[in-house]
Amino acid sequence: MRHLLSAADLSREQAVHLLDVAEQMAATQQREIKKLPALRGRTVVNLFFEDSTRTRTSFEAAAKRLSADVITFSAKGSSVSKGESLKDTAMTLEAIGADAVVVRHSASGAPHRLATSGWIRAGVLNAGDGTHEHPTQALLDAFTLRRALRGGAGAGTGTDLAGARVVVVGDVLHSRVARSNVLLLHTLGARVTLVAPPTLLPVGVGAWPCEVATDLDAALAGSGGARPDAVMALRVQLERMDAAYFPSAREYSRRYGVDGRRLALLPDHAVLLHPGPMNRGLEISADAADGVRSRIVEQVANGVATRMAALYLMLAGEDAA
Amino acid sequence: MSSAALRPVMGAPEISRALSRIAHELLERNHGPEGLLLLGIPRRGAPLARRLGERLVAVEPALAGVDPSALTGSLDVTMHRDDLRRHPARAPWPTQVPPGGVDDRVVVLVDDVLSTGRTVRAALDALSDLGRPRAVRLAVLVDRGHRELPIRADHVGKNLPTSSRERVRVLLEETDGSDAVVIEAPEGGEGP
The missing domain is CATH 3.40.50.1370 (Aspartate/ornithine carbamoyltransferase)
Incomplete structure (x- = not known):
């Protein structure tokens, strides 16, 4: 799995596989030590152009439980509020060395643009774009x-x-x-x-x-x-x-x-x-x-396990960027 | 692998006898069953740990009437492997530890084949995330050599000197339908 932009990208087998991995991730979250070393040394950037509590904290928790380095970036208080374009923001992230970008944007299609325009090599995970997909x-x-x-x-x-x-x-x-x-x-x-x-x-x-x-x-x-x-x-x-x-x-x-x-x-x-x-x-x-x-309430807890599975499948293997 | 020659080295009776001997060795080495917890490394270590647990209960009077599942579990090492990045991401297997956890137990890691030792290293890391055992021991059905790390097994079913071109495959009733250990040699390779 290189990117996760749309629910339609997943075949039945891929979706069931992801849910099965999420079950294993959920089981590890019952332990005293919840951290797993799978994404050690990988950098995940949370790029949030739109307000969010649960999705952002959920992705952050998921990435941290897998030992990734997490950089959270919200449009408020960033150069985006000074008028920086999506492209320039993306190239900044590329220079920082992001392996995956979790993006939420008010414009439908922004994650797709980020994934396909060649601005960055990182995998792109759609965390909600406009009225399109989540x-x-x-x-x-x-x-x-x-x-x-x-x-x-x-x-x-x-x-x-x-x-x-x-x-x-x-x-x-x-x-x-x-x-x-x-x-x-x-x-x-x-x-x-x-x-x-x-x-x-x-x-x-x-x-x-x-x-x-x-x-x-x-x-x-x-x-x-x-x-x-x-x-x-x-x-x-x-x-x-x-x-x-x-x-x-x-x-x-x-x-x-x-x-x-x-x-x-x-x-x-x-x-x-x-x-x-x-x-x-x-x-x-x-x-x-x-x-x-x-x-x-269960949905929120399951969100962490599911996002751990998505990040794991995107970043842990050899296909990763 | 149609181009590979298969050479059986152990059948069901040999596997059964090896496991019985290991069960006795575990009890002898541990001066009884006190604190023993057998954790199999999936996939095939898990059913082996279960079988060893059943044998412990069968031969040790102090364990009479104990449910073998209270002595056994499984320990997934997928996310602790050092070659995680070299393969497409693989789904983790379940980790199941009986109630009470691993703290202050004598944990016996059980696997089918010991070779480079990298799986065992990953298992030691995975285990330390679960708690702090009193001691950790290693029991394997087959030791085929080619170690790349300073790791050795405490209990071995069969030492099997092999060429690095050969593959050792353990088949078990629970996962493959029947019990056997076979060596797969590439066509035209070494071996008798």
Whole structure:
């Protein structure tokens, strides 16, 4: 694996392999000494042009647990705020000697540009670009789902998600998480239904490998009695909204919010995911977020193991830059 | 490897007898089963450690009724190898240590073939990340020589002088369907 730019880059075998490596990484995180020597002497640069708490700290923890040197760079307080271009920033990183660059950028396609323009030799890991993709989030979601549906830590090793039904509800239009999840879950054999108000569905969503619906209750009741195994609530990205996409927060919450009543419609084994940060009371209610079905805190812990697996597969072997 | 000649050197009975002898040696050397913990190095060291554990329980009265899995585990060394960068990244194997950990135990590392000693060096590093054993010993089914590090085994099933062009392969019931040790010699190579 040279770069990880899109969830679509992964074949079923590669994705299952990565999840299996993540299981082993997760097992090492239960030990007293969590550090592994696999990436000793490698340098990982976290290049964050956009605010982030969990993704940045998660990547930082993952790289450090593998003994890589980590340089975290956020646009605020850097020369980017003085107007430095992506290219010049990239060449600076090249000169510093980065082996991998974890990049988050508000422009869709920035990681792809970084990986393919020949500015740097380092591997590029997309940590979220605009409204395009966020592949490691999809991987940690798939990892969390596989554990939940296959019976706990290590139980699902070697398996995909064939037959699982996942409802993804919320602001699909602005969500890179939704796109990456649809692509990856489809690769892994799951059936995904996107649910959103028509104003929050992107153009061309009909071509995505999933079903699309606008009625959440109908989607949770399932078609032909097949109810979903998991519900993923997406954050309403108010900061990206330049217009009124729905009449009021209350109406959105009534029609598309995940709450205790809606979760009660699901089969007993079904789980609730949310990529965070949550708008409690908007797309998710507090009783749902803190309830027994919620795997939201687990997702964060799994994020470290999944990102360790991605960094390990990119950097530990001979193919690395 | 269709162009390789296979020469069997141990069959299932020989492997079984070697393991029984090693089990007795472990008890003798340790003056009993006190503190013994057998950690196999995946892949094939892990089932060997399990078999040795079963034999310890079978022959040692002090261990009567003990579950062999309380004495055995596995120790992955993938991420501690010094040749990690020379191969495409490989998936780590599970590390399983029975409850209680390795602290103050007499850990016996178990592997199928001892050759350069690099795997054992990696295992010593991996082990120190888990805790501080009272002592560490090494038991291998086959010692084929060609050491590149100052490491030797405490218990050896069979010493097997080989040419560096040959490969020693250990096959086990658990991983390969049957028990055998064979030497693979390249066609036209040395050997009888």
